[in-house]
Amino acid sequence: MKTKSTGDLALIKKMNTAIVLEAVIQHAPLSRAQISEKTGLNKATVSNLVQDLIDNHLVQEIGPGESSGGRKPTLLLFHEKTGYAVGIDLGVNYIKGILADLSGNVIAERSLKLKPSQTENALEHLATTIETLMGSAPASEYGIVGIGVGVPGIVDEEGTILFAPNMKWRQIELRRLLEERFGLPVTIDNEANAGAQGEQKYGAGKNIPNQIYVSVGIGIGTGIILNGELFKGSSGFSGELGHLSIQYDGKPCSCGNNGCWELYASENALLEQASSLGFDGLEELLQAAESGDEQVRTLFQGIGSYLGAGIANIVNVFNPSAVIIGNRMSRAAEWIAPSLHESVDRRTLPYHREKLDLLFAELKDEAAVRGAAYYAISRFIAKIKSV
Structure with a gap:
């Protein structure tokens, strides 16, 4: 019974931490008291969980807010510069890439036009673009948290491009290739899906x-x-x-x-x-x-x-x-x-x-590259919430 109780408490803490982090991401700047109001968690629990998030470099204090009668509350922000994600829009005749912080803000970008003769070497151009963007990332606690790629074709759950008719590609195991090369979590999806996510999130x-x-x-x-x-x-x-x-x-x-x-x-x-x-x-x-x-x-x-x-x-x-x-x-x-x-x-x-x-x-022609970066960011945040 004791083991089960301990396990239950650990699960509850994990769930509550995810709730507090989501509140900060969605509503910051806000105080600990405001988190308590929005989530229904008691103030002592919120205070402890916020401290854990601060210790893990995911939340930061930014100074006092407006007082409602007593001491001025300390406001909190999501620490968006604690890690970075690479987003790629791989087109038939171009490669567009960005480095984004964990709020999706663009920190660096790179684009390359592809001629028809370069399509065969597109994967190498893609890898070079990713390397360049990774190299432009400022120092941070979590570094590069992941890579997202939008591609013009049909992609399965394993991140394999089954068919990209305009590039004449079949059965390209893109996620496996990139994960082996960079040692990072990689998400591959259809470019239009990535664009839809980009516009829904940021546009x-x-x-x-x-x-x-x-x-x-x-x-x-x-x-x-x-x-x-x-x-x-x-x-x-x-x-x-x-x-x-x-x-x-x-x-x-x-x-x-x-x-x-x-x-x-x-x-x-x-x-x-x-x-x-x-x-x-x-x-x-x-x-x-x-x-x-x-x-x-x-x-x-x-x-x-x-x-x-x-x-x-x-x-x-x-x-x-x-x-x-x-x-x-x-x-x-x-x-x-x-x-x-x-x-x-x-x-x-x-x-x-x-x-x-x-x-x-x-976002005009940047919707897909922003959405691709969002895939990597959301995967990282989901992992953090589940730890």
Whole structure:
């Protein structure tokens, strides 16, 4: 009985520590008394647990707050600089990486454009990017706590990329490779899922329980958040809505299907159309549109119309509160928004459209890399809470 009682007490302390730490993360700056009020734990318990968190460099005192009549209370903050995480957005034609503190603030960043000839060496470029970011981390108690990577493909629970059609990859054991190389916890997920997490945590998706994030890059992927949680389906592979068939017997897709949505509404679709005008990159097209090039603006309008067609299907199925357009194409919001809205308005069932917000990613093309870092941060904090 004594052993069981001791075990019960240890479990209760662990649970209460997690509750106190979460209160500090969510509501800081706040005092010990305010933690007690918010959590329902008595003040003596809170005081002891806070001291443990301070001793473990997870919470810090920042000085006195406002007095409500007696002695000024000491305010507490989550010690966000006690560790750092690496987040990576591995795209078909780019690698974007950040070093973030434990609150998700960007400390350092690095980006690299990938030419088609470099795709075979993308894994080595990825490892070099991670090494560079790790090397830029300030000294801290916990150091680098983990690595998160968003990839443009289907990922299983073991962190293996099963299929990335636009990179022509199959069965790449990315988590295993990175964990063996760096000796750190690694989380691998689909890039659109990472983008959805990034926008929900740090961007336009805050406080929106039902939202669909549409990542528009070389291809199209979607991250589905329902009731505040990322929906991944029974096998973990949901969100491949870029491969919705929107044109029967349409263009052949690298996935093996025909007429997929991403063939008509992605950055790749835009670049194919723009090549006849002498443009070969999104940057050039954005500059041309900014300068008033009507032909380029017309191309963006066409992309907006096709985006709207696919989004209308998504809205009719999921009835979300918001659809958030992210990744690189979000930078063209000014020129795709009018035709996008017109297409969605025309094709969506009126009851579904009534309370729908069409948004562009607040983090623009950094949603996925921020979400990837969040994967590593949340995994570390979950581990800390369970210790």
